[in-house]
Amino acid sequence: SRRPPRRLRPRVARNKLNDAMKNTELVIFDLDGTLLNTIGDLAVSCNAVLALRGLPQHSYEEYCHFVGNGILRLVERALPEPLRTPENVALVRADFVKYYTEHIDTYTKPYDGIPELVAELRRRGLRLAVASNKFQAGTEKLIGLFDVVFGQRPDVPLKPSPAVVEEILARTGTAPERVLYVGDSGVDMETARAAGVRSCGVTWGFREREELVGAGAGHLI
Numbered sequence: 001s002r003r004p005p006r007r008l009r010p011r012v013a014r015n016k017l018n019d020a021m022k023n024t025e026l027v028i029f030d031l032d033g034t035l036l037n038t039i040g041d042l043a044v045s046c047n048a049v050l051a052l053r054g055l056p057q058h059s060y061e062e063y064c065h066f067v068g069n070g071i072l073r074l075v076e077r078a079l080p081e082p083l084r085t086p087e088n089v090a091l092v093r094a095d096f097v098k099y100y101t102e103h104i105d106t107y108t109k110p111y112d113g114i115p116e117l118v119a120e121l122r123r124r125g126l127r128l129a130v131a132s133n134k135f136q137a138g139t140e141k142l143i144g145l146f147d148v149v150f151g152q153r154p155d156v157p158l159k160p161s162p163a164v165v166e167e168i169l170a171r172t173g174t175a176p177e178r179v180l181y182v183g184d185s186g187v188d189m190e191t192a193r194a195a196g197v198r199s200c201g202v203t204w205g206f207r208e209r210e211e212l213v214g215a216g217a218g219h220l221i
Contacts, residue, residue, distance in 0.1 A: 200218060
């Protein structure tokens with residue numbers, strides 16, 4: 001009788017991860033769509049704010065493409081085009097941040113295997129950081145026990161600017177060639193390239209594999 005085919009995919013995934021981890025001292029993670037599945041709370045919060053104004057709401061799938069460039073762009077994309085004035089966006093953003101902060105972890109949870117991954121990286125002696133376009137208070141509320149946690153802050157450009165990564169490197173004293181940046185979107189891959197660090201795209205997040213490849217992901221897992 002014929003032998004069943006070998007199950008290659010888990011081994012391939014481990015090999016790719018091990019390749020990505022070579023010569024690495026610091027791993028920088030994106031947050032939404034990488035460490036945590038946050039789309040439920042983002043979608044519910046934004047839809048709640050839209051509903052208060054009698055405006056059309058959106059599906060979870062649409063929100064997967066609205067997020068990634070900060071709350072301001074999320075709100076702008078969610079609003080009907082004729083209402084995307086700076087004044088309207090600012091008002092809706094303020095209401096969104098208030099509602100979302102109060103409901104930030106109702107549906108949000110780590111992706112399968114992420115707690116174990118973080119524990120294993122810690123066991124290997126690596127330093128860990130988060131670089132997110134989510135506002136700082138929200139990022140801190142969701143993430144703890146990392147060496148550095150940075151979200152969107154005043155006067156710091158959003159990703160794909162390399163500013164947040166460069167700040168993390170300075171804070172930890174890590175050379176760029178010793179860093180792996182992990183994220184789920186083209187914005188993340190562009191951020192890594194701009195900062196001169198290696199990149200790893202994850203395919204379980206909010207964006208498609210094609211976007212990661214097109215943005216030059218150094219590794220895919």
